[in-house]
Amino acid sequence: NAGVMQNPRHLVRRRGQEARLRCSPMKGHSHVYWYRQLPEEGLKFMVYLQKENIIDESGMPKERFSAEFPKEGPSILRIQQVVRGDSAAYFCASSAQGFTSTDTQYFGPGTRLTVL
């Protein structure tokens, strides 16, 4: 049973470019969460999605960041016009039920974004 898949594992962008991060949840999981880890910091929640719905985006920056989880295909975290402060590791997690339950969130290996 494959775990949570994320690609690319490493992404380098120049300031002003767009970054697209992909996450394929574990088989049978329909809930996806995105977290960001800044250097020397813990993980910070960004957004929680179910298929075709954004459930909670309270951790998302108001501008330049967006996320989707279409009916078919992976979840996408998109960062437009990247700035150096966006450099971080972005982790995706999935669960079989929403975070209203005790169901465990399983994490992917992360995408490490570097903005030059």
Place this chain on the structure above:
Amino acid sequence: AQSVTQLGSHVSVSEGALVLLRCNYSSSVPPYLFWYVQYPNQGLQLLLKYTSAATLVKGINGFEAEFKKSETSFHLTKPSAHMSDAAEYFCAVSSRRNTPLVFGKGTRLSVIA
């Protein structure tokens, strides 16, 4: 609002010694508590979780944690450290009321031969 405080950003122990990683939480509702481990350049792996059942929780790799409501603590322990335990450890809290995982800043564990 929920929060997690991990005391000690870096803990160093000798191989075979007791491992104790501290975690204190703040939550206005009964919490669910988690410990995750992160190896270099990898994602997070669940070690154990507390979900209002037994207060002493046993996890993988010989780790365990005890939920102490009076102390608002959920410290992680292992009787005997192994070199392979060297990693970053994160404590996290969530609630039943539609809130995401809130993580501590992490504790880096070093094991000395």
